[in-house]
Amino acid sequence: MTELTLDERLRLTRRTMQLLEDWGLAARDIAGLLQLPETIKARHIGRFHDQDVFPDDPAVNRRVAYLNRIEQALHTYFPRNPEMRKLWVRRANKQFGRRAPVAVMIEDGESGLISVLSHLDCTFAWDLTGSRADYRRAS
Template identity: 35%
Template sequence: MTQKMNLEDRIALTRAIVGLLDSWGLGAAEQIALLALPEGTRPGAVRQYRQSTPFPESAQLMERIEHLIGIADALRTSYPHNAHMGNIWMNRVNHRFDNRTPLRAMLEDGLGGIIAVRTHLDCAYDWHISGSGAKPG
């Protein structure tokens, strides 16, 4: 995805994702961990991402970003009249995630945790990955 994006679009995407993670209450070190940014990425890099530095080009990073966008979209759909409810939901203990918050599950379980949160929120995505959806003809 990033290979097809120009620099301006990559910067806009980076800012949007950092803003999303900020809104969920994640600190810089947690954002680096959640996004699986390259080893050695310092928390100060997040400040640069907020300004004008795009994320590094990486298929692994883009996969996580696509799931995070899917989570954000599902939260907006679930709580269309209160934008703050999605942030509250992400930080509320949930039995589905072994009595952890969805954010804690994503941080502790990595990509698997991110996918688990998305599947819980987004029944269309869950239907798609379960193979139950209609196959393209």
């Protein structure tokens, strides 16, 4: 988020907080999922919804970017049904060992975010494996 203006960072923070609240995450889960610094207590998480921006930390920025891409992928899967987006995230999924995607993200941290994003967005998985680079060399 370093290259974003303060207003852009505030909009991104609010949008991310709204997404996490729509998924039903508690403040402690939000702090853990975003890997917020330990100086930010769970009772202060509400400030991000109202006035503060997320810390400009590489780990936080990366996780916010993953969440943003997950949200975009869910919009692609369910373009006209926001309730299905929320339901998909909270419902047990065979792909994740009968765990809900939101549980995978919370319990597994960054690797959980990557797993969920890879499941939803094949282009992300393609880029991760290096297949894209191999394809360019072959053509």
